[in-house]
Amino acid sequence: MSRVNLLDFDLSGLAGFFSEIGEKPFRARQVLRWLHQYGVDDFGQMTDLAKSLRARLPEVAEIRPPRLVHEQLSADGTRKWLLEVGPDNRVETVFIPENGRGTLCVSTQVGCALECAFCSTGRQGFNRNLSVAEIIGQLWWANRAMGRDPKGERLISNVVLMGMGEPLLNFDNTMTALSLMLDDHAYGLSRRRVTVSTAGIVPAMDRLREVQPVALAVSLHAPNDALRERLVPINRKYPLEALMAACLRYLEHAPRDFITFEYVMLAGINDQPEHAEQLLRLTRDVPCKFNLIPFNPFPDSGFKRSSAETVRRFAQRLMAEGRISTTRRTRGDDIDAACGQLAGQVHDRSRRVSQRIHLLKELPA
Numbered sequence: 214m215s216r217v218n219l220l221d222f223d224l225s226g227l228a229g230f231f232s233e234i235g236e237k238p239f240r241a242r243q244v245l246r247w248l249h250q251y252g253v254d255d256f257g258q259m260t261d262l263a264k265s266l267r268a269r270l271p272e273v274a275e276i277r278p279p280r281l282v283h284e285q286l287s288a289d290g291t292r293k294w295l296l297e298v299g300p301d302n303r304v305e306t307v308f309i310p311e312n313g314r315g316t317l318c319v320s321t322q323v324g325c326a327l328e329c330a331f332c333s334t335g336r337q338g339f340n341r342n343l344s345v346a347e348i349i350g351q352l353w354w355a356n357r358a359m360g361r362d363p364k365g366e367r368l369i370s371n372v373v374l375m376g377m378g379e380p381l382l383n384f385d386n387t388m389t390a391l392s393l394m395l396d397d398h399a400y401g402l403s404r405r406r407v408t409v410s411t412a413g414i415v416p417a418m419d420r421l422r423e424v425q426p427v428a429l430a431v432s433l434h435a436p437n438d439a440l441r442e443r444l445v446p447i448n449r450k451y452p453l454e455a456l457m458a459a460c461l462r463y464l465e466h467a468p469r470d471f472i473t474f475e476y477v478m479l480a481g482i483n484d485q486p487e488h489a490e491q492l493l494r495l496t497r498d499v500p501c502k503f504n505l506i507p508f509n510p511f512p513d514s515g516f517k518r519s520s521a522e523t524v525r526r527f528a529q530r531l532m533a534e535g536r537i538s539t540t541r542r543t544r545g546d547d548i549d550a551a552c553g554q555l556a557g558q559v560h561d562r563s564r565r566v567s568q569r570i571h572l573l574k575e576l577p578a
C-alpha cells in the first residue's frame with residue numbers, strides 16, 4: 214500500500230485521514246503543529262502522540278517535502294532555493310528580506326502555459342501542477358532555513374504566489390496550500406499578508422473570492438486590449454472589461470480594500486505617456502495600487518527595461534491623479550532571483566502551439 218504524504222493535507226484533510234485510520238480527529242492539530250510550526254520530518258519527534266501511534270504512522274504515512282537541491286544567497290540578502298519535484302523538474306522559491314518583514318515568493322506550477330511574452334518561465338513551457346506538498350514544501354523549507362528572529366518572531370511574514378506558474382490554474386492545490394498558510398496551527402499568516410498574483414483568470418478570481426479571499430495582485434501590464442493580447446495572451450479569453458469587472462467583484466470580499474496592479478515596464482512598448490493616460494482611464498473606478506516592475510532581462514527576451522527616468526515619469530503621472538504607485542526594487546538579480554527570472558528546470562510536456570512550431574523547425578527536413 215502506498216503511504217500518504219501528510220504534507221498534502223490541511224487541517225480538515227488531516228482530520229479526515231486520522232478518522233480513516235481509526236484515530237481521534239484532534240490528532241490533526243497536534244500533527245499539523247509538528248509538521249509546520251516545528252518543521253519536523255520524523256514521526257519519532259512527535260512526543261505528544263501515543264507511542265503506539267508514533268510507531269504505526271510510518272506504516273501508513275510519510276512526510277515528504279520536495280528535495281532541496283541547493284540554496285543561493287544574494288549580496289542584498291535575497292535567498293533562493295532550488296527544489297526538485299520529480300525527475301527532470303525543478304522549481305525555485307525566493308526569500309526577500311525587507312525592513313521589518315520578509316516575503317517568500319512561492320511557485321505553484323512546473324513552468325507555465327500562459328506564455329506571457331516577457332516572462333522567462335513562460336518561455337520554458339508547462340509540465341504540470343505542483344502538489345500541495347510541493348507548494349507548501351517551499352514555505353516549509355524556507356522556514357526551516359530562516360528560523361525566527363531574536364524575539365521569537367518568524368522571519369517570513371508575507372507570502373506572495375508570484376513564483377513560477379499561474380496559481381489560479383492550479384486552483385484546488387493552491388487553495389489547500391493557502392489554508393495551511395493561514396491556519397493558526399500551521400503558519401498562521403494574516404490574509405492581508407498572503408497575496409495571490411494572477412494574469413487574470415476571471416472565473417477563478419470569482420471562486421477565490423468565495424473560497425479563500427486573500428490579497429490579490431493582477432498582472433495588468435497593458436492598458437488596452439490590443440497591446441495586452443500581445444503581452445499577456447490570456448487576454449484574448451478574458452479581455453480588460455471582464456477583468457476590471459472581476460476586480461470590482463473581488464473587492465466586495467477582499468481582506469484589503471484595493472487590488473494591486475502589476476505593470477512590467479518595457480522600453481518603448483507600454484511605458485509611453487499615452488499608456489499612462491489609458492491606464493488611468495481603464496482603472497478609474499477600481500480601488501487599486503500600481504506596482505511598476507522594471508523589466509528583468511533574460512537571454513533572447515527581445516525586450517528592454519524602461520529607463521529609470523521613464524519609470525519615474527510614468528509613476529508621477531499616475532500619482533498626479535492621486536493614485537498610489539510604487540516601483541518594485543530589483544532584488545536578487547545577481548542570483549537570477551528577480552521577477553520573471555525564475556527558471557528552475559521544466560521538462561515541457563505541453564502542447565503549446567508555439568512550442569510545436571519551434572520543434573518543427575528543429576526537425577531535419
Ligand code: SAH
Pocket residue numbers: 329331332333374375376377378379380410411412430431432475476477506507508509510552553554
Ligand atoms: N502567473 C502569475 C504569477 C507569476 S508572475 C501572474 O501572472 O501574476 C509574477 C509577476 O512577475 C507577474 O506580474 C509577472 O508578469 C512578472 N514578470 C514576469 N516576467 C517578468 C520579467 N521578465 N521582468 C519583470 N517582471 C516579470
